[in-house]
Amino acid sequence: MKKNSSVTINDVASEAGVSKSTVSLVIRNSSLVKPATRKVVVEAMQRIGYVYNRDAANFRSRSSNIVGLIIHDLTNPFFAEMYVGLEKRLANSGYIALLSNTSEDAEVQLRNFNIMKEHRIAGFIVCPAQGTDQQFIEALKQQNTPVVSVIRRLPDPDKSFDYISADVRQGTYLATRHLLEQGYRHVGYIGGLDTPIRKDRLKGYKQALSEFDLRVDEKYIYTCQPTRANGEKAIRELMLSPNVELDACVCYNDLVALGTLWGLHDLGVAVGKEFGVVGFDNVAAAAHTTPPLTSVASNSDDIGRAAAERLLHRIENNTEQPVHIVKPVELVVRNSSGRQPD
Template identity: 45%
Template sequence: MTKRPTIIDVAEAAGVSKSTVSLVLQDSPLVKDETRAKVRETMRTIGYVYNRAAANLRSANVGLIGLVINDLRNPFFTEFATSLQMALSARGYATVIANTDEDAGVQAQVVGSMVEHGVSGLVISPTYGGTEATFGPLQRAGIPVLQVLRQASGDTERFPFASFDYLSGGRAATRHLLDAGARRIAFVGGPEGRPITAERMAGYLAVLREAGMEPIILHGRSSRGFGREAALRLGREYPAVDAAVCFNDLVALGMIAGFAAEGRQVGREFRLVGFDDIEECAMVYPQLSSVRCNIAGFGRAAADTLVDWLEQQKHPVAVTRAPVELVVRASSGG
């Protein structure tokens, strides 16, 4: 008995993805006319017959994208998730979002659930730890997966990684503080031993080496609370430090609050630069200098990359780094 042609047979014969064939069967406007015509001609040629009854059982999962975020409380990640979701919606895809709260066990659970519910693709800003528990099921599922902002899996051919050029951002921030007259510069925030902390700290360390200066590093949570404590600690333990590059804006905003409690003027007595340039940087007093990451544009680009991978089989490059820029405001500019 001759084997009945399947949707996979159609995709292979037409030279398109399985997702593209599915979209053609749904009469989706997302498919180009010439691609639609090619797929339908291939169906006729190989004798494919659409089983609508069976397809209806799967229809709720067509065009569903999973988004897993390590910390949605952070405005930086919230803006990314919003931008990505809106961009995917504009291209006809629904998004299911999960926050892992930096818990590797929760991450593995939500990823497994998304795979079971048949997501077409997944974008993940991962927490660290439990890499196999998270990425093993994704590899076996064979769906397109993008790692963004943080890299947990080293297999960037299978799980491409996209983030920002944190090295140049850290260099620009540290060089700016030196040019502004800072004599001792600290790096504040970021969990010790984490790759993301090392990335954001690398430019700071490079500039200090070039200047023949010793680094002063205060590791800790990327939160306002830690930033406030760090400001008080610097005053007690490192009174000569007169400037800092922070792991992120939340730490820097916390430091502004800590210095205010001590009556120390940020921008005059202490120069401060954050990282990410969230909206609040321009609203706080004094306004916070920050390394700007175009997170809204990054979210839209990630959506386009994933959809092109799904619909046109355009496999992303293994590693992508988006540019950053230093925005100088009163906290470091005087």
């Protein structure tokens, strides 16, 4: 009986001895149908193995329960976790996710978006690739389904999309202040390209320094793509630079932090004693580095859920002004930011 499910609503109707309209109502849980009738129909459906053709339904009703997810790097555990939170929330409301990993490639992003569009999607959640251009923004605006951006803001001058982010400024502030409180006095900032989010983070960094009456020294701010390899390279360059005497650093994210841990280990620097390191994201690996990494936790799972919630809300009601939701962060202190008493 594994025939290509051409069992339709009509077959159910004749099996149950009602009209197709009634069957349709039953499927959609309408309160119009009499309980007895519903029972008959449901049984008929089971008897003949009916599978709802949601595409036909969506087609006719011009609606959709598919949400398009565009994420720039799913192999980053933070985003994978975020995805999981997102999907769970969507599933709870009967939505399902078409996913595209863009690998930071703006072209792939545009291409996949166009393919997704053809499926009449209910809404998009986007964590845009680097180099996302106006063409993409325009494309998003053109279509009238809601769009929510997460973590990274879409480079839209009009800020016309909802945006869910972590309070990275506060996080960076907490991280920096913590190192200063530990007694470190030459705290650098490592990683990230010159983006709006990073600017925001640096504000937190600078605020903490100024609260301790310390000057910001641009030599101590290192700009690079936030990868493990670059973290290692950065710390090496900084430590070997003659006119820099770093004794701690705040990292753009945990990947960078892992790189610096590694670099420092290699340089024979005792992290958590003579040098403090703080990461950002609190990925699972942070708890298991040597020494364990102090990190700013921006609950990925939670952010995913929030983004999903926002999108679902927009799908219902797309009249509000765009909002920017900032989820709180917290500092998770482990050994990498410790300090040996002088």
